[in-house]
Amino acid sequence: MLKDPSLLKQAALVGEHWIPADDTGIVVTNPATGETIGCVPSLGGAETEAAIKAADAAQKLWAAKTAKERSIILRRWYDLVIENADDLALILTLEQGKPLAEAKGEILYGASFIEWFAEEARRVYGDVIPGHAEDKRIVVIKQPIGVVAAITPWNFPNAMITRKAGPALAAGCAMVLKPAEQTPFSAIALAVLAQRAGLPDGLLSVITGPARAIGAVMTGSEKVRKLTFTGSTPVGVELMRQCAPTVKKLALELGGNAPFIVFDDADLDAAVEGAIISKFRNNGQTCVCANRIYVQSGVYEAFAQKLAAKLSTLKVGNGLEQDTIFGPLIDDKAIAKVEEHITDATSKGASLMCGGSVHALGGTFFEPTVLTGVTQDMAIASEETFGPVAPLFRFEEDADVVAMSNDTEFGLASYFYTRDLARAWMVGEQLEYGMVGINTGLISTAEAPFGGIKSSGLGREGSRYGIEEFIEIKYLCFGGIA
Ligand SMILES: NC(=O)C1=CN([C@@H]2O[C@H](COP(=O)(O)OP(=O)(O)OC[C@H]3O[C@@H](n4cnc5c(N)ncnc54)[C@H](OP(=O)(O)O)[C@@H]3O)[C@@H](O)[C@H]2O)C=CC1
Numbered sequence: 001m002l003k004d005p006s007l008l009k010q011a012a013l014v015g016e017h018w019i020p021a022d023d024t025g026i027v028v029t030n031p032a033t034g035e036t037i038g039c040v041p042s043l044g045g046a047e048t049e050a051a052i053k054a055a056d057a058a059q060k061l062w063a064a065k066t067a068k069e070r071s072i073i074l075r076r077w078y079d080l081v082i083e084n085a086d087d088l089a090l091i092l093t094l095e096q097g098k099p100l101a102e103a104k105g106e107i108l109y110g111a112s113f114i115e116w117f118a119e120e121a122r123r124v125y126g127d128v129i130p131g132h133a134e135d136k137r138i139v140v141i142k143q144p145i146g147v148v149a150a151i152t153p154w155n156f157p158n159a160m161i162t163r164k165a166g167p168a169l170a171a172g173c174a175m176v177l178k179p180a181e182q183t184p185f186s187a188i189a190l191a192v193l194a195q196r197a198g199l200p201d202g203l204l205s206v207i208t209g210p211a212r213a214i215g216a217v218m219t220g221s222e223k224v225r226k227l228t229f230t231g232s233t234p235v236g237v238e239l240m241r242q243c244a245p246t247v248k249k250l251a252l253e254l255g256g257n258a259p260f261i262v263f264d265d266a267d268l269d270a271a272v273e274g275a276i277i278s279k280f281r282n283n284g285q286t287c288v289c290a291n292r293i294y295v296q297s298g299v300y301e302a303f304a305q306k307l308a309a310k311l312s313t314l315k316v317g318n319g320l321e322q323d324t325i326f327g328p329l330i331d332d333k334a335i336a337k338v339e340e341h342i343t344d345a346t347s348k349g350a351s352l353m354c355g356g357s358v359h360a361l362g363g364t365f366f367e368p369t370v371l372t373g374v375t376q377d378m379a380i381a382s383e384e385t386f387g388p389v390a391p392l393f394r395f396e397e398d399a400d401v402v403a404m405s406n407d408t409e410f411g412l413a414s415y416f417y418t419r420d421l422a423r424a425w426m427v428g429e430q431l432e433y434g435m436v437g438i439n440t441g442l443i444s445t446a447e448a449p450f451g452g453i454k455s456s457g458l459g460r461e462g463s464r465y466g467i468e469e470f471i472e473i474k475y476l477c478f479g480g481i482a
């Protein structure tokens with residue numbers, strides 16, 4: 001039961017207007033039970049246009065406020081998210097499936113971006129540059145980019161919004177958001193709290209409805225100056241293409257294929273713990289999840305046994321039940337992908353050490369799985385599984401594992417465990433990824449720049465770099481100073 005039922009609002013926000021769901025609305029279901037949670041309206045191009053227009057008007061007034069004024073409102077939004085964290089976590093678990101404790105973790109993680117960028121709002125400094133002529137002065141100022149469109153995924157229905165809206169609003173931008181179809185209620189609840197915090201009307205719209213129609217208006221609009229997207233690489237590429245005619249600034253957080261390397265000299269228990277955190281966070285449905293676990297020959301069997309033994313103690317179940325560590329996968333498509341990767345690997349010689357099937361609970365619950373004897377020719381080596389399958393590859397030499405790790409179109413997160421400082425530096429420098437976890441399976445935090453290279457995307461979120469993504473640099477050249 002929600003303490004504040006008004007947070008589960010069956011309406012979308014277009015400018016200042018809440019549009020309630022009617023009988024043409026989109027039904028949102030609980031992936032753990034299949035039960036209906038509620039309905040949101042199915043909006044389209046016209047409402048997206050209206051939201052952009054409202055954003056454009058509101059943004060100019062918002063940008064004219066002082067950074068401190070914006071910061072105070074964002075800080076209030078943060079406080080309200082924290083005050084309502086239990087309700088927000090419950091909504092998140094109901095629509096996404098992750099266990100309640102993990103959902104609460106996401107709410108706090110999501111809130112940390114609002115807090116961080118409320119602070120950063122006041123530190124968007126310009127520059128004074130030594131000039132090239134005696135009568136001239138060069139000054140650089142930073143201004144908000146304007147109206148931003150955001151498209152977010154179902155796997156982190158709260159934090160992927162705050163990681164975008166926090167810096168955008170702090171910088172003086174307005175945002176029109178389209179959340180994922182499966183998880184709109186977390187986005188809507190954030191908008192309710194933003195209004196309560198005093199965020200002026202029009203600055204944050206939440207449009208629910210068919211992705212293509214909404215995306216086409218967002219990407220085609222001259223008024224929208226930036227698109228920020230988290231999701232799959234094919235959709236990111238398509239959106240990039242759609243943004244080309246209006247030359248929008250882009251931030252793309254796309255797919256990953258993270259290697260997780262365990263060297264012979266690693267603290268094995270710590271590596272097992274890190275692998276479970278990295279591989280099984282959100283049941284494997286995270287773009288920074290370990291996708292390929294490379295274990296050096298000398299510790300391969302010991303690591304595999306410890307990993308399987310630990311997994312057998314962790315409960316699969318409805319995220320609302322106590323002690324659940326693994327909730328359901330998001331939908332049947334996710335199950336099909338996991339099964340496809342397991343079948344492909346076992347048909348090419350890999351062995352199942354544990355798991356491998358839909359869980360006895362049925363539905364989209366899947367057994368945590370460990371595969372041994374996995375090799376580079378298997379589909380799981382090159383494609384993101386996005387599910388609870390840990391494939392163990394064996395390797396001998398450092399150079400080999402670095403080459404195998406880099407042999408992918410993706411370049412988001414990577415991890416390795418070693419006690420050797422020189423090796424840590426070398427491998428850290430050689431891995432072609434935007435992020436490297438060394439002796440840790442958890443790298444995400446508001447203070448650090450999150451993002452990838454190659455087909456994993458463009459730009460960085462979080463950290464002091466995150467706000468720069470929503471800013472234009474303007475150079476003022478003062479002449480005639482005699
Ligand atoms: N990097 C990451 O964090 C994520 C990666 N993925 C990867 O992508 C796979 C597929 O997941 P999926 O949810 O389908 O990811 P998508 O990339 O399809 O969806 C992400 C977001 O993009 C929207 N979207 C989809 N198509 C379009 C379009 N043509 N124009 C505008 N917006 C669009 C979706 O809307 P709607 O929900 O309405 O379709 C959703 O809001 C996963 O298995 C995983 O491998 C998925 C999610 C997050």
Ligand SMILES: O=C(O)CCCC(=O)O
Nearest residue numbers: 155156230286287288444
């Ligand atoms: O893009 C994702 O899959 C969510 C990122 C989660 C994180 O910030 O660690």
